[in-house]
Amino acid sequence: MIRRVIALCFLVVAGPLVAADFTPLDRVAAKRLLDPESHRQPTVIALWSSDCNYCKKNLDLLSRLAKGNKKLHVITVAAEPESPQLWPMLKPYALSGARYVYGSDNPEAIAYAIDPKWGGELPRTFLFDGRGGKAVVAGVISTSAVEKLTALRF
Numbered sequence: 001m002i003r004r005v006i007a008l009c010f011l012v013v014a015g016p017l018v019a020a021d022f023t024p025l026d027r028v029a030a031k032r033l034l035d036p037e038s039h040r041q042p043t044v045i046a047l048w049s050s051d052c053n054y055c056k057k058n059l060d061l062l063s064r065l066a067k068g069n070k071k072l073h074v075i076t077v078a079a080e081p082e083s084p085q086l087w088p089m090l091k092p093y094a095l096s097g098a099r100y101v102y103g104s105d106n107p108e109a110i111a112y113a114i115d116p117k118w119g120g121e122l123p124r125t126f127l128f129d130g131r132g133g134k135a136v137v138a139g140v141i142s143t144s145a146v147e148k149l150t151a152l153r154f
Contacts, residue, residue: 036128
């Protein structure tokens with residue numbers, strides 16, 4: 001009986017953590033992720049952090065756009081190490097793409113691998129048209145920008 005209670009407690013506590021499935025990002029993975037050749041469909045990579053209000057606006061818009069056009073693939077990158085607060089913040093947007101967090105590499109090295117011209121300001125959004133094109137938007141994005149840069153309609 002006690003074993004069942006312990007197992008149930010473990011599932012209740014660990015279940016939400018397992019469901020998040022954040023992948024730690026290092027320099028090599030960051031370079032690969034931001035390579036236009038690795039995106040064969042319209043894709044958006046949204047960099048965000050837990051303390052960025054404008055990031056949440058972008059995530060909300062991307063969530064609505066992804067629901068409106070299933071061809072849009074949205075990947076999120078939390079520009080901070082994994083923490084218990086990240087999944088509850090990201091979960092309401094119901095974005096089905098991969099979820100990354102900064103891994104054990106130096107954060108500046110990861111940021112440089114993502115974009116050598118990036119000074120760390122958030123939100124930062126990378127848009128891929130699926131045909132080798134790549135664009136970067138700093139700040140809040142709009143539906144028209146996503147349409148123009150991914151060649152999709154919403």
